[in-house]
Amino acid sequence: MDDTLDKTTIATISLFESRMLRIEHILYGPSTPPAQPPSDPATVSLAELKHRFSVLIRHFRVYAEILKIYKAHPSLFQTPQPTDPPTDLSPEALRALVLSYASSFPSTASALTAATSDTPVPDPKLSAELASLLPRMKGVEAMQLAQEAEVAELRVRSERAMRDWYEGRVLQYGQFIAEAEGKFEKLEMGVRRTEKLR
Numbered sequence: 001m002d003d004t005l006d007k008t009t010i011a012t013i014s015l016f017e018s019r020m021l022r023i024e025h026i027l028y029g030p031s032t033p034p035a036q037p038p039s040d041p042a043t044v045s046l047a048e049l050k051h052r053f054s055v056l057i058r059h060f061r062v063y064a065e066i067l068k069i070y071k072a073h074p075s076l077f078q079t080p081q082p083t084d085p086p087t088d089l090s091p092e093a094l095r096a097l098v099l100s101y102a103s104s105f106p107s108t109a110s111a112l113t114a115a116t117s118d119t120p121v122p123d124p125k126l127s128a129e130l131a132s133l134l135p136r137m138k139g140v141e142a143m144q145l146a147q148e149a150e151v152a153e154l155r156v157r158s159e160r161a162m163r164d165w166y167e168g169r170v171l172q173y174g175q176f177i178a179e180a181e182g183k184f185e186k187l188e189m190g191v192r193r194t195e196k197l198r
Helices: 002-028 042-059 061-072 091-100 104-118 124-132 134-197
Strands: none
Touching: 002 042, 042 061, 124 134
């Protein structure tokens, strides 16, 4: 009995912690999960989770309001199964609800029957033709993949050619101009010196 109670307590705390982590992930973004499970006792983990929950409620007033609504009206947060009838209605109200939609049952049934009967069965010849086109489609797909690989290779080759042209022509030309300007500047400085000496 104690073992079952301990397992239930640990499962409840882990579920509560996972929900808290999910809420914190929504509010604060992704955070790195702990590498190994904490070795703290369950009471310390529960106290830490309560503290984190109270911090969330203090920082975000919307959650405090939702908690108040939940404490006042817990039935609002329960989602019954779609097959279950609403429990807060009396049998007379349920009967009136069903009878109010009774007129739409035959029209819905006839519309469903018409939709299923009006849908023609496809011609088996067309299906056979489509099936016979499957090898050609696979061939076209293989050709498309080969063309995509060829385009990727051409893209790499054109990029390499552009880089070689840029490095071989444009940069070398720029370097030649820079060297020529440097030589002209040196010559100009030499001419000025000789003029000053004269």
